[in-house]
Amino acid sequence: MKKSSIFGLVVIAIAIAVIISVYSNTSTYGSFTEARQTESELHVVGKLNKQKVLYYDATKDANYFxxxxxxxxxxxxxxxxTGTKPEDFEKSEQIVLTGKMIGNEFHASNILMKCPSKYTQNKLETQEFKAKPASI
Structure with missing residues (x-):
């Protein structure tokens, strides 16, 4: 075999190994019930329960929320x-957590929030004030 053929096969093998390692480390979406059944990280989508207490005391521990x-x-x-409380957290419409269950608690390593759009009100106003068709 030529050296260029061997080099090409090595490059292809490395590329396949990188692709497999990237896809094996991706976490999947699930629920808290599924998180209890697995030890790997999951994405959990849901809504904040505003009737229950949010705990964050920056003077005691700024990295506990x-x-x-x-x-x-x-x-x-x-x-x-284990991080600071995100700004406008209470206003979020939807939350996506990345993490895993430890005991009866879900320990999140990342929080993504879907906040209400500031453009929704303008969109509603433009729908309310549509021009009437001209009569002939």
Whole structure:
């Protein structure tokens, strides 16, 4: 075999190994029930339970934030995030957590929030004030 053929095969093998390693480390979406059954990281989508207490005390521990969230399947769980409380967290419409269950708590390593759009009000106003068609 030529050296260029061997080099090409090595490059292809490395590319395949990189692709496999990237796809094996991706976490999947699930619920709190599924998170209890697995030890790998999951993405859990849900809404903040505003009736229960949010705990964040920056003077005691600025890297501890806990709250209760209900996932899309209706299961509720206490969530612990080791980081600062995100700004406007209470206003979020939807939350996506990345993390895993430890005991009865979901320990989140990342929080993504879907906040209400500031453009929704303008969109509604433009729909309300549509021009009437001219009569002939």
């Amino acid at each position: 806990s709250f209760y969230m209900q996932d899309d399947k209706g299961s509720e769980c206490k969530v612990v995030f």
